[in-house]
Amino acid sequence: MNISHRPRRAAWLAIAAGAAIALTGCTADGGDPSTAPAIDIPFGATTPAASGPVDSVAWMLPAEPATFDFDIDSGAAENTVFANVCERLMAVQPDLTTVPHLAESAEWVDDTHVVFTIRTDATFHDGSPVTADDVLWSMQRHAAEGADESDEYANVTAMEKTGANEITVTLAQRDAIFIQAMAGNGGMVLNPRVVEAQGENFGAPGTPDACSGPYTLGEWKPGTSLTIEKAENYWDASREVLASEVVFRWADQSAVVNALTAGEADGSYLDSPASAIPLQSVDSVSLAQGPSTNAWVLLATERGALADERIRQALSLALDRAGIAKAAFGDLAEPSKTPIGSGAWGYERDAFEAAYEALEGAPASPSASDLEAAKELVAEAGAPDEPIVIASDGGSVRNVVSNALVAAAKSIGLEAEIATIPSAQYGDFYSDAELRGQADLFSDEYYISKNDPVGFYKNGASTASVNFVGFDDPEYDELVTQAFAATDDAERAELAIELQRRWVEATPWLPVTQSPSTVAYSSKLTGLPSSAAYLYYPWAADLGSSQG
Amino acid sequence: MTTTTADALLTRTGLTGRRRDPLFWISTGFLAVVVLVAAFAPLIAPYDPEAIDFAAIWAPPSLAHPFGTDQLGRDLLSRLLLGTRESLIGPFLLLVGATVLGVAIGIVAAWNGGWIDVLLARITDVMFAFPGLLFVVLVIAVFGEGPATAVVALALAYAPVIAKFTRSIALSELARPYVDAYRVQGVGGGVIAARYVVPNMAPALLGYLVVLFGEGLMGLATLSYLGFGAQPPSSEWGLMVQEGQDGIVLGHFGPTLVPGLAISAVVVAVNIVGVRLSERMGARA
Numbered sequence: 001m002n003i004s005h006r007p008r009r010a011a012w013l014a015i016a017a018g019a020a021i022a023l024t025g026c027t028a029d030g031g032d033p034s035t036a037p038a039i040d041i042p043f044g045a046t047t048p049a050a051s052g053p054v055d056s057v058a059w060m061l062p063a064e065p066a067t068f069d070f071d072i073d074s075g076a077a078e079n080t081v082f083a084n085v086c087e088r089l090m091a092v093q094p095d096l097t098t099v100p101h102l103a104e105s106a107e108w109v110d111d112t113h114v115v116f117t118i119r120t121d122a123t124f125h126d127g128s129p130v131t132a133d134d135v136l137w138s139m140q141r142h143a144a145e146g147a148d149e150s151d152e153y154a155n156v157t158a159m160e161k162t163g164a165n166e167i168t169v170t171l172a173q174r175d176a177i178f179i180q181a182m183a184g185n186g187g188m189v190l191n192p193r194v195v196e197a198q199g200e201n202f203g204a205p206g207t208p209d210a211c212s213g214p215y216t217l218g219e220w221k222p223g224t225s226l227t228i229e230k231a232e233n234y235w236d237a238s239r240e241v242l243a244s245e246v247v248f249r250w251a252d253q254s255a256v257v258n259a260l261t262a263g264e265a266d267g268s269y270l271d272s273p274a275s276a277i278p279l280q281s282v283d284s285v286s287l288a289q290g291p292s293t294n295a296w297v298l299l300a301t302e303r304g305a306l307a308d309e310r311i312r313q314a315l316s317l318a319l320d321r322a323g324i325a326k327a328a329f330g331d332l333a334e335p336s337k338t339p340i341g342s343g344a345w346g347y348e349r350d351a352f353e354a355a356y357e358a359l360e361g362a363p364a365s366p367s368a369s370d371l372e373a374a375k376e377l378v379a380e381a382g383a384p385d386e387p388i389v390i391a392s393d394g395g396s397v398r399n400v401v402s403n404a405l406v407a408a409a410k411s412i413g414l415e416a417e418i419a420t421i422p423s424a425q426y427g428d429f430y431s432d433a434e435l436r437g438q439a440d441l442f443s444d445e446y447y448i449s450k451n452d453p454v455g456f457y458k459n460g461a462s463t464a465s466v467n468f469v470g471f472d473d474p475e476y477d478e479l480v481t482q483a484f485a486a487t488d489d490a491e492r493a494e495l496a497i498e499l500q501r502r503w504v505e506a507t508p509w510l511p512v513t514q515s516p517s518t519v520a521y522s523s524k525l526t527g528l529p530s531s532a533a534y535l536y537y538p539w540a541a542d543l544g545s546s547q548g
Numbered sequence: 549m550t551t552t553t554a555d556a557l558l559t560r561t562g563l564t565g566r567r568r569d570p571l572f573w574i575s576t577g578f579l580a581v582v583v584l585v586a587a588f589a590p591l592i593a594p595y596d597p598e599a600i601d602f603a604a605i606w607a608p609p610s611l612a613h614p615f616g617t618d619q620l621g622r623d624l625l626s627r628l629l630l631g632t633r634e635s636l637i638g639p640f641l642l643l644v645g646a647t648v649l650g651v652a653i654g655i656v657a658a659w660n661g662g663w664i665d666v667l668l669a670r671i672t673d674v675m676f677a678f679p680g681l682l683f684v685v686l687v688i689a690v691f692g693e694g695p696a697t698a699v700v701a702l703a704l705a706y707a708p709v710i711a712k713f714t715r716s717i718a719l720s721e722l723a724r725p726y727v728d729a730y731r732v733q734g735v736g737g738g739v740i741a742a743r744y745v746v747p748n749m750a751p752a753l754l755g756y757l758v759v760l761f762g763e764g765l766m767g768l769a770t771l772s773y774l775g776f777g778a779q780p781p782s783s784e785w786g787l788m789v790q791e792g793q794d795g796i797v798l799g800h801f802g803p804t805l806v807p808g809l810a811i812s813a814v815v816v817a818v819n820i821v822g823v824r825l826s827e828r829m830g831a832r833a
Contacts, residue, residue, distance in 0.1 A: 254797060257797065277798060278797050278798055320600075320602060322602070323600070323602030326602055326605060327602055327605050327619055327620055327621070328619075392780065393775070394775040394790060396619070396794040399619075399780060399791060400619060400620060402780060403600060403620055403780055403781050404600065404620075406598075406780075406781055407598075407599075407600045417779070418779050418780040418781065419693075419779065420693060420775040420776075420779055420780070422775065
């Protein structure tokens with residue numbers, strides 16, 4: 001008897017619980033947050049200026065930093081922290097332009113020689129001066145084989161101290177973006193005495209920083225928190241440093257959103273604009289967006305179905321980018337015609353903008369004529385023998401992108417299917433040819449550290465390591481070489497625009513959306529940059545109180 | 549005396565007893581409807597379940613979309629209806645595979661005894677000791693993700709459970725006089741097992757297998773939720789839960805709740821029917 005009663009009781013309980021949940025669900029959906037008018041998020045390089053300093057700020061990162069030895073590895077978490085601690089020869093500004101910093105000047109003296117003049121008043125956190133010898137030592141460390149930043153020095157054949165405060169870099173060929181690259185981690189100047197004293201431990205928890213920036217590395221409790229503190233003896237007395245201390249913690253994006261909503265964190269540069277959607281209705285949180293070079297793209301692989309560029313062009317014509325921007329990012333991202341964000345337009349902006357507007361082949365939403373054109377391309381090329389396979393990791397953005405691509409393929413008579421790859425394995429697409437053999441396309445958010453489109457379009461050269469689909473155009477290769485040699489901005493912009501046109505035409509990667517940099521911060525704070533400059537610019541120094 | 553016992557048994561376990569069990573009939577009726585829905589889903593679904601409509605993202609329930617839409621503007625009712633097929637066929641196939649394998653192992657072990665029984669018992673013990681989900685993930689890691697691999701992997705994981713159960717009831721069945729009688733007549737072991745022993749064990753097995761069907765449905769839904777089973781744009785219910793979960797933080801519970809409740813309802817109904825059948829059939833046997 002007892003046995004026969006148990007399932008009955010359990011069933012009624014389950015039905016009652018289900019009904020309760022269903023009612024809750026109906027109520028929630030009935031509220032329909034999606035139909036609430038979207039709040040306009042201000043877009044610009046910075047947030048409004050702060051009116052005063054703040055003591056301690058709790059900041060969320062997407063992950064715990066792995067190391068602060070940037071020659072080993074670096075990502076968004078490490079850069080967000082050490083943008084405030086370390087300085088570089090050149091400096092990225094909130095509007096993503098670069099200016100000389102620890103180098104007073106950087107000049108091309110001829111086609112293959114750049115001279116950096118090092119300023120004499122800068123000091124490291126231990127009080128020792130930043131010298132030309134320290135700069136040379138740092139550059140040689142970054143350029144060493146296997147160092148994470150060594151690609152920035154690919155064209156460098158020699159570096160030497162040619163004066164008391166002068167470093168001369170010799171390049172095999174003119175490299176127009178080399179000076180800009182020195183605003184990234186490749187131009188970071190380290191204190192050799194600190195680095196050598198720490199040996200292999202350098203960059204690990206418990207070791208001091210070897211930098212000269214407005215903040216010093218404080219306590220790092222692995223797995224818990226990391227603190228940076230205002231440097232008392234910062235060499236640039238004219239630089240106002242507003243936040244006294246920033247305590248970093250880390251969590252996945254949903255936990256970051258919860259921490260911001262609950263007021264347990266004061267801010268975070270969000271991993272994805274999509275994370276800002278639930279924060280739009282939180283009164284205590286301000287949101288801002290700014291330019292970045294980030295763009296979501298679909299990278300074609302060597303698997304075979306997309307070997308014919310007409311099939312890639314057809315897919316690009318049929319892809320509903322505006323729909324993806326709406327579904328995956330709540331309209332906080334923009335449909336993109338190019339595989340790189342407009343934040344890369346660091347010079348000749350008007351020319352780039354005009355060229356962007358004129359681009360065809362990657363519509364925001366496919367029109368009837370786009371679909372007709374796409375079908376004609378498919379008819380000319382012939383459909384691939386096997387279905388096109390797009391990789392997803394089941395994450396929200398990739399799920400939307402991959403489903404939209406399948407829909408685009410079907411709309412023009414192509415077969416496509418989705419293969420789910422574990423998130424932890426997804427990054428291996430760049431390095432694992434066997435994994436790329438499982439999918440014709442994989443989606444990713446791509447960005448470059450330099451605000452120069454040439455720095456991106458080199459990826460279309462026939463020898464580029466990420467040109468997986470084998471796009472091979474000798475004229476394109478020649479244009480890349482010419483663009484790298486063009487130190488005149490107008491000339492380089494012209495070449496970059498031609499590269500951009502050819503890229504969009506050949507579509508080795510399909511552009512999807514541009515993702516602006518998105519920051520969420522307490523309404524009591526303001527002043528920080530909202531652009532992607534936070535990865536290299538000391539944003540905490542500008543972060544202060546919003547109330548007088 | 550005999551008549552009285554038979555009447556009592558009929559009253560307790562037969563048609564009369566089940567008539568007094570409305571939950572059993574409600575569950576059976578519900579499952580019958582679910583099966584009919586699976587059979588006729590393409591005819592009754594109002595929309596193409598994979599049709600994306602970016603103009604109707606996260607739409608609340610309405611006349612046009614009675615259950616609302618998901619992140620891609622796909623009609624949840626249509627996805628739920630079409631998803632019934634994959635969500636039911638998967639557990640059915642895995643159960644068929646696991647039953648064939650498990651019953652064969654269980655009968656062979658019980659029939660032969662000795663070292664074969666010991667060997668098969670140790671193999672099934674090892675399988676028991678190995679966490680089921682870990683085993684399934686291991687199989688998927690070797691053969692690749694997808695609904696077919698998930699079904700095979702779960703079938704392999706369930707086979708030892710069925711083998712153990714089969715062996716226990718087969719031992720008592722084989723001890724019955726009719727088995728010896730057939731042996732004396734020279735009927736072969738395979739024929740006795742296939743024609744007489746298995747059919748006699750079927751009632752006891754049936755209820756157990758029905759309960760396992762519910763577990764299989766949940767197992768496959770779990771694998772799809774984890775990305776190992778059904779692949780997008782499939783509307784398998786576990787995958788629907790996974791795809792809908794991003795809406796929770798935005799207040800859109802429908803895309804998760806609708807398939808979640810469907811899984812719960814079917815599993816509860818299957819369990820009720822399975823347990824009732826086990827009781828009745830077990831008692832009758």
